[in-house]
Amino acid sequence: METRYAEATPEEIHAAVFAAGHAPALSAPQRADLLDAIADEIEAIGDDLTEIAGQETALPAGRLNGERGRTTSQLRLFATSLRDGFAQDEIVDVALPERQPAPRPEIRRRLVPIGPVAVFGASNFPLAFSVAGGDTASALAAGCPVVVKAHPLHPGTSELVAQAIYRAMDRTGTDPRWFSLLHGSVEVGTKLVEQPGLKAVAFTGSHRAGRALFDLANRRSQPIPVFAEMGSVNPLFVLPGALGERGETLAAGYAESLLMGVGQFCTNPGVVIGIDSPEFSAFQADVAARLDAAPIGTMLSSGISANFNAVADQIAEKVTGMTHRTEPQSPSLFATSAREFIDHAELREECFGPAAIAVTAADADELMAVVAALDGQLTGTIHLADADSAIASPLAVALGRKVGRLVFNGFPTGVEVGHAMQHGGPYPATTDSRFTSVGTQAIFRFLRPLAIQNAPAGLDLSL
Amino acid sequence: METRYAEATPEEIHAAVFAAGHAPALSAPQRADLLDAIADEIEAIGDDLTEIAGQETALPAGRLNGERGRTTSQLRLFATSLRDGFAQDEIVDVALPERQPAPRPEIRRRLVPIGPVAVFGASNFPLAFSVAGGDTASALAAGCPVVVKAHPLHPGTSELVAQAIYRAMDRTGTDPRWFSLLHGSVEVGTKLVEQPGLKAVAFTGSHRAGRALFDLANRRSQPIPVFAEMGSVNPLFVLPGALGERGETLAAGYAESLLMGVGQFCTNPGVVIGIDSPEFSAFQADVAARLDAAPIGTMLSSGISANFNAVADQIAEKVTGMTHRTEPQSPSLFATSAREFIDHAELREECFGPAAIAVTAADADELMAVVAALDGQLTGTIHLADADSAIASPLAVALGRKVGRLVFNGFPTGVEVGHAMQHGGPYPATTDSRFTSVGTQAIFRFLRPLAIQNAPAGLDLSL
Numbered sequence: 006m007e008t009r010y011a012e013a014t015p016e017e018i019h020a021a022v023f024a025a026g027h028a029p030a031l032s033a034p035q036r037a038d039l040l041d042a043i044a045d046e047i048e049a050i051g052d053d054l055t056e057i058a059g060q061e062t063a064l065p066a067g068r069l070n071g072e073r074g075r076t077t078s079q080l081r082l083f084a085t086s087l088r089d090g091f092a093q094d095e096i097v098d099v100a101l102p103e104r105q106p107a108p109r110p111e112i113r114r115r116l117v118p119i120g121p122v123a124v125f126g127a128s129n130f131p132l133a134f135s136v137a138g139g140d141t142a143s144a145l146a147a148g149c150p151v152v153v154k155a156h157p158l159h160p161g162t163s164e165l166v167a168q169a170i171y172r173a174m175d176r177t178g179t180d181p182r183w184f185s186l187l188h189g190s191v192e193v194g195t196k197l198v199e200q201p202g203l204k205a206v207a208f209t210g211s212h213r214a215g216r217a218l219f220d221l222a223n224r225r226s227q228p229i230p231v232f233a234e235m236g237s238v239n240p241l242f243v244l245p246g247a248l249g250e251r252g253e254t255l256a257a258g259y260a261e262s263l264l265m266g267v268g269q270f271c272t273n274p275g276v277v278i279g280i281d282s283p284e285f286s287a288f289q290a291d292v293a294a295r296l297d298a299a300p301i302g303t304m305l306s307s308g309i310s311a312n313f314n315a316v317a318d319q320i321a322e323k324v325t326g327m328t329h330r331t332e333p334q335s336p337s338l339f340a341t342s343a344r345e346f347i348d349h350a351e352l353r354e355e356c357f358g359p360a361a362i363a364v365t366a367a368d369a370d371e372l373m374a375v376v377a378a379l380d381g382q383l384t385g386t387i388h389l390a391d392a393d394s395a396i397a398s399p400l401a402v403a404l405g406r407k408v409g410r411l412v413f414n415g416f417p418t419g420v421e422v423g424h425a426m427q428h429g430g431p432y433p434a435t436t437d438s439r440f441t442s443v444g445t446q447a448i449f450r451f452l453r454p455l456a457i458q459n460a461p462a463g464l465d466l467s468l
Numbered sequence: 469m470e471t472r473y474a475e476a477t478p479e480e481i482h483a484a485v486f487a488a489g490h491a492p493a494l495s496a497p498q499r500a501d502l503l504d505a506i507a508d509e510i511e512a513i514g515d516d517l518t519e520i521a522g523q524e525t526a527l528p529a530g531r532l533n534g535e536r537g538r539t540t541s542q543l544r545l546f547a548t549s550l551r552d553g554f555a556q557d558e559i560v561d562v563a564l565p566e567r568q569p570a571p572r573p574e575i576r577r578r579l580v581p582i583g584p585v586a587v588f589g590a591s592n593f594p595l596a597f598s599v600a601g602g603d604t605a606s607a608l609a610a611g612c613p614v615v616v617k618a619h620p621l622h623p624g625t626s627e628l629v630a631q632a633i634y635r636a637m638d639r640t641g642t643d644p645r646w647f648s649l650l651h652g653s654v655e656v657g658t659k660l661v662e663q664p665g666l667k668a669v670a671f672t673g674s675h676r677a678g679r680a681l682f683d684l685a686n687r688r689s690q691p692i693p694v695f696a697e698m699g700s701v702n703p704l705f706v707l708p709g710a711l712g713e714r715g716e717t718l719a720a721g722y723a724e725s726l727l728m729g730v731g732q733f734c735t736n737p738g739v740v741i742g743i744d745s746p747e748f749s750a751f752q753a754d755v756a757a758r759l760d761a762a763p764i765g766t767m768l769s770s771g772i773s774a775n776f777n778a779v780a781d782q783i784a785e786k787v788t789g790m791t792h793r794t795e796p797q798s799p800s801l802f803a804t805s806a807r808e809f810i811d812h813a814e815l816r817e818e819c820f821g822p823a824a825i826a827v828t829a830a831d832a833d834e835l836m837a838v839v840a841a842l843d844g845q846l847t848g849t850i851h852l853a854d855a856d857s858a859i860a861s862p863l864a865v866a867l868g869r870k871v872g873r874l875v876f877n878g879f880p881t882g883v884e885v886g887h888a889m890q891h892g893g894p895y896p897a898t899t900d901s902r903f904t905s906v907g908t909q910a911i912f913r914f915l916r917p918l919a920i921q922n923a924p925a926g927l928d929l930s931l
Contacts (some may be wrong), residue, residue, distance in 0.1 A: 030865075050630040096555075096909070098886035110878055114888035114909070117868065119901070147653070223686040227844075227895045230902070379688075389924070398928040402493075404929050405580065415573055423561035425577035427919035432690045438916040440581070446559070446577070446917065454903040454909065456890035458874040461852065464876075465861040468868050 006063060008161035013187040016197045021185035025150035026202035028182035030308055030467050033093055035177070036146055037084040037220075042173035043145075044077035044084075047166060054165055061159040062302040069132065070265065076132045079139055079422045085145035086424075086445050092116055092147070092452060110459045116452040117468040118148035119230075120204030123197050125218070126156035126163060127209035127268045128305050134430040135159065136186060136384075139422070139443055140207035145200040145250035147451035149204070150183045154194050158306050163188070191347040197348055198222050198231075205451055206231040209271065209442065212355070212433055219436045220351055232450050234442045236355045237396045237434040238275040238280040238362075239417045242400060244370070246392030247397035247414070248284040255388055256291035260299070263292075267302035268359030269309070272384050275356055278343075278364040278375055287361045289340060293329035296336035296359070303360065310334065313358030320356060325367070338363055343371040369396045376403040381431025381438065384410045384417035407431060409438060469524060472494035472622035476650040481659045484648035488584035488613035489665035492792030493930050496556055497638070499609055500547040502910050506600055506608075507540035507547075507637035510629060517628050521594050524622040526766040531729065532595065538597040542602055542885045546609035549887075549908050553916060555579055555610070563922075573922045580917040580931040581611035582693075586660050588681070589619035589626060590672035592732045593767050594886040598622065599629040599649060601668035602885070602906055610914035612668070612857055614644045617657050619743035621769050628652070661685050661694075668914055670735065672905065675818070675896055680898045696911050697905045699818045700845040700897040701738040701825075702880045705835070705863060710877070711747040711854030718851055719754035723762070725879035726755075726865035727799055730777055731822030732772070734891075739817055741806075741827040741838055752803060753828045756792035759822070767821065771816040773797065776821030783819060789828070806834040809840040839866040844894025844901065847880035849871045870894060872901060908919045 013021075048052070055069045086095075095114070101109035103392075122144040126135035133139060136153050144151045155163035167186035174183060187193055191214075198206055198221045206222055206229065208215050216231030223400045243255055264275055266317070277292075280284035304310040314333050321328050326340025334357035343366040346352050352362055366372040377386075387407035391399050405411050409430030420428055426444030429435040435442075440450045460466065476484075494502070510517070518532045527535075550556075556578070564572035578851050585607040589598035599616050607614045609924060618626035630649035637646060650656055653675075659670055669685055669692065670680050678696030685694045688704045723739055740755075744747035758889050767773040777796050784791050785928055789803030799822035806829040811813050815825055829835040842848075848871035872893030885890055889907030892898040898905075903913045923929065 038686065067669060074503065098884065098888040098889040107882065109884060109886075110875075112873075112884060112886060112888040114890055120869075131794055220686070221685070228682070228899065229895075230900060242720075303528060397924075398469055401927055402931055405918055405920075405929060406583075409917070410575075410921060411923075411929075412573075412921040413923055415922055421561065421572060421575060423572075423575060425559040425561040425575040425919055427577055428918040429917075431916075432692075436691065437693060438910075441917060449902075454890040454904065455868055455874070455891075456870075456888055458875040459878055460874075460876055461860075464864055466874075468865055 008061065010160040010187040010188040011070055012192050013344060017194055018193060019186060019200060021152045021187060022121055022197070022200035022202045024182035024185065025152055027271045028150040028180050031148060031179065032467065033087045036148060037087040038171060039179050040080045040084040040142060040145060040179050041179045043170050044080040046173045047073065047077055047137060049170055050165055054162065057165060058159060058162040061162055061324045062305050067184060072130065072132045075422060080137065081134070082422060082445060083142050087146055091445060094446050112456050112458050113460065114386055114454050114456045117455045119451050119453050121150060121202055122205045122207060123203055123447035123449055124147045124153045125194060125210065126207040127155060127199050128156050128158045130160040130209070131162045132166070136163045137170055139447055144207065145446035149451045152185045152197065152199055154186045155186055157190055160188055164197060183415040185325050195221060196220065199225065201227065202261070203229060205229055205433035207442065207450065208233040211235065215436065222315050224244050230450070231436055232430065232440050232442060234271060234433060235433055236271045236357065237353050237430065239382055239384045239386070240276045240278060240379055241274040242388065243277060243279045243285065244387065244389045244393035244396060245280055245282060245284065246390030247388040248279065248282070248288055250390045252284050253290050253291060256288050256295065258416055260292050262418045263361050264299050264359050265418050267304050269357060272416050272420060274361065274386060274417055276362050276364060278366060278372060280369065280372060281365050281367055283348060285365060289338065293338045294309070296329060297331050299336050301334050302359065309357065309461040311329060313356065316356040317360050320349060320360070320362065322354060323363065337359065340365070343367065343375050347374060353378065353380060372396070373399065373403060376400065376407065377409050381434045382408045383428060383430045383434045384408055384412055386412040386415065386417050387416055402413050409434065415445070454456070471524065473487065473623040473651040475519070475652040476656050478659055481595050481650060481656060482663060484615045484650060485515055485584055485660070485663035485665045485796060487648065488826055491613040491643050494611060494642065495930065496550045499611060500550040501925055502636060502640050502642050503543045503547040503605060503608060505640045506633050508813055509632035509636045510536065510540055510600060513628055513632055517625065520628060521625040524625055525594050525768050528631050532773035535595045537592065538885060539601060543600065543605045545885060545908060546605050550609055554908060555911050557886055563651045575919050575921050576923065577917050577919045580658060582914045582916050583612060583808045584665055585612045585614050585670060585914055586666055587614055587656060587670045588671040588673065589815045591619050591621045593672070593770070594622040594625045595629070597672045600633055602910060606910035607914050609672065610911045612914045615650060615660065616646045617660055618649055618651050620653055620842040622653055627745060634848065637674065657681065658684060662688065666692060668692055670905065671696040672911065674698065678899065694899055695905060696899040697734060697904050698898060699820065700893065701736045701816060702735050702840060702847045702849070702851040703739045703741060704737040705851065706740060706742045706748065706751060706818050707850065707852045707856035707859060708747065709853030711742065711745070711751055712855070715747050715751050719751050721879055723755050723758035726824055727759070727762050727794055727822050727879045728881050730767050731799070732768060732820060735883060737824065737849060739827060741829060741835060743832065743835060744828050744830055748828060752801065756801045759792060759801055760794055761882065763800050764797050765822065772820065776819065776823070779819040781790040781822050782814060783823070783825065786815060787825065799823065801831060806838050807829065810837060814845060816841065835859070836866060839863065839870065842870050844897045845871045846891060846893045846897045847871055849875040849878065849880050851877055864922060869924045
């Protein structure tokens, strides 16, 4: 790669956060205009963006153009929502001057920006979860200035998008302190999170890095909230009735979901669970055949590829069932028993890439034991048919307690950006299951309530 | 005191959280019935409760009866709110089967309980923020089983209230795993927060203890959210116009707020700030005279009393202005300059008890510099008149950025329990300014969103 970038200096990191802490407030309509302008400017970059992003990430043009569409859509969705008054409603307890033994004052509760937000670009979404992605869009929508730490795997893409943001700011007369882009590796991220003026952190990436940032933020003399989305294995259950009715369709859908983006999605369904039966065996063979037939994709980086291979090797060593894997880097399916899966925590950890573990439970009870052994997940999926009604409800309830999104008769990849989306599950899927990083609700990570008691008329309270 | 209690054993602590983790779900109407029944049973205890609470805390009967009223009111407020559908609404993104390039699935987002909650009783609210206080009420309302760690300063009161809860559970047929009371000191609290099955912590108390619990919870292999309300100095600004119009009324109101409950409220206004003028000097003299005339109250414990005295001694040594203090334990007012207040961080720390620091700013600019030096606060108060309009808005905006509740022409003590209340400010007032511990919004500390995609009709999804 020819892209060259300079590691941000400690002075630059400090200056970026200090500036953000002193940026003048923007009204909701001003924020909406800024978000729309950023979307426009990203579109205006044209093919250069697809080209450099393709070079940096090895993602195909179709995927990148789709991702650009998602990026601009979510910026505009926040803009539209803000214009509709989203997150600006007040809760009002009216004054009760005659109340005994004491009058009640008027209290109006509204949401105010939490302050400067650090956004860490994600390697696997160079546009939709990077410089102007969902985290930046929701922070700006909340009224929080943003400092982005670019992901070192796509610095050129990051720079192009940041320039689009600067143009949008210029066009809308937005104070330049509202946004900064910093390049660099781990040390830059560490220094960034340590800045006293920083008020929140948004991150998408590995568990190791996410947990490190979370720990760092909590060790500060003034701790700050970190929303780290750290992926998961996204268990997918195929119940006997569903397998009997449409086993082949399920195998095709599952293989497609697993292979999508070379398996590099946070919602990649890395574990598929069924009850011992000829149908579940056939399902596994069908999936394996489809994986074998698929081309070996190029992963985001040689490091990610090497890691995929190493983790897949470990799984292959651990499982005693069939291993479907044609060559080191190929899409793979590993077979194991429920007992083995429950006994070995390593099998329940994410393998980032196009590999999955098929877990065979002896019966419905063992299926429930598998659910009990699962850690927190971004998603959990159940494929069912009418014949599965006896197990469906207990399974859905048990799985619902472990996940942020419960999918029926579908696949977890393809996260909708809407008002109802929840992309954030119990730890270790994320650091705080009460929030989401996808969809309009993501704004609430960066807002805090302020109760205003007996405000005099005419006072300007634009925070 | 004759009350004797046994320190909970590690086995008992584990058993309490384990049971809570296996309690069957309660529907919203069932939770409402339980909350109402708890309120009824607490009322049914009668005078015994006031008597033992009075012995344990030295709080007068009038205050304790008022606090009992607040306790039962907030239990019933949550019950009524639940019956009205509070926190049970869904966000729905309807299915768009014809959407191109891919259909959109139906997604319904609702809130589900986060799981077992540990509640730490507060020394200064033996009823309203203890065993059946706001934390317990909001956790139960959220559908989360509760394990209370009783405060060792009022074990008898705690026991009486816990028995009322057990009777209420019995009467409503609630599974006993929904509630446990543990007695003990720091070690019991530590062990409690370390239980793997615990999902959240609610605490009201000192910064030292709150931060220790926060750190402990974040060091867990599975970190859990801690809402710790750790008090603050609750700065109160008296602007020149207000002083000119009603200086004496302000002094009387301020002294009353400061003396209330022997100064042992989280919202005690421990710092009063004004601009140098004969009126502000007269205000200070007036407040000091009122404090001198007040009787020396009995504090919650000898430890709290000794601590109050020690902190007041430190302040007396630090300030170079007038010290209004008749004897060691008496209500006190210390005078200092804005410069001194800004330069000495110790002066900006809470002195738990009936003592305040009066800060004199040379001018409006110095007043703003005082705001800039403040840490996060539960509340901030501004007394103003029409003549103060030039400074009022910038002051309100700057102060609003530091506090959870902004009070105009009133006093911060007397926290309303309503829908709009926000009792939770930026750190170090609390560990997470995005939540409140008072009012119905407190429920959101213990709920997390679950998105349900394409749920089949008829599936029972009671989590």
